[in-house]
Amino acid sequence: MVRTLEFRNNGIIDSLTGAMAPALFYENLQREISAADRDRRTLSIISIVVVRRKLGEGEELDAPLSERIIKITSLIDHGMRADEYFSRISEDGFWVLIRGTKENALMAIKRTELDPDIRIEVVEREEGESFRSWVSRVDRVHFA
Numbered sequence: 001m002v003r004t005l006e007f008r009n010n011g012i013i014d015s016l017t018g019a020m021a022p023a024l025f026y027e028n029l030q031r032e033i034s035a036a037d038r039d040r041r042t043l044s045i046i047s048i049v050v051v052r053r054k055l056g057e058g059e060e061l062d063a064p065l066s067e068r069i070i071k072i073t074s075l076i077d078h079g080m081r082a083d084e085y086f087s088r089i090s091e092d093g094f095w096v097l098i099r100g101t102k103e104n105a106l107m108a109i110k111r112t113e114l115d116p117d118i119r120i121e122v123v124e125r126e127e128g129e130s131f132r133s134w135v136s137r138v139d140r141v142h143f144a
Contacts, residue, residue: 005062005069007091014088016066017073025087029097030131036099042124044105045134047142048072049093049119065092072114079112093142 008014009021020028036043050069053060069092076086076096086096098105105122114120121141125134 005066005091007088009088017070017088019073019077019086019088019094022087022089025085025089025095025097026131026135028085029135032097032099033125033131033134036125037128041099042101042104044098044100044102044122044124045138046096046098046105046109047093047119047121047123047138048076048096048114049090049142051117051119052092053117068115068117072118075112075114079108081108084108090142095138095142 006016008016011021011023013019013021032043035041050065050072052065069088072094073088076094080086080096083099084097086094089095096105096108098108102122102124105124109120109122123134123138123141
């Protein structure tokens with residue numbers, strides 16, 4: 001089955017969800033890393049992947065999955081604090097930047113009240129870790 005789930009952006013926002021475009025997220029992430037290094041703060045990224053539901057002998061279709069992704073965008077947006085931001089980083093998932101530790105990120109996840117058909121992982125940045133190294137680690141978790 002060819003997947004046709006909408007995944008486009010104009011460089012600023014995702015066309016399906018209105019979430020921040022990945023390129024803009026990465027720009028902001030680089031600034032946050034620099035500031036965190038100066039202030040000796042911890043950063044974490046929450047990786048959220050919306051898992052297709054199994055329906056009888058098949059999988060959830062694109063239209064219902066799109067509706068779930070839009071709903072999840074709203075839950076993430078309403079559950080976030082002013083200094084947190086997120087991007088639809090893949091067809092079926094998001095990254096949320098948290099200024100804080102893995103424990104802070106886990107509290108943020110509880111605020112969003114996401115449904116159980118979602119895979120959530122938190123990747124805390126190691127002290128002094130480069131942008132490239134951290135993004136690579138989050139990629140491995142997100143796309144596993």
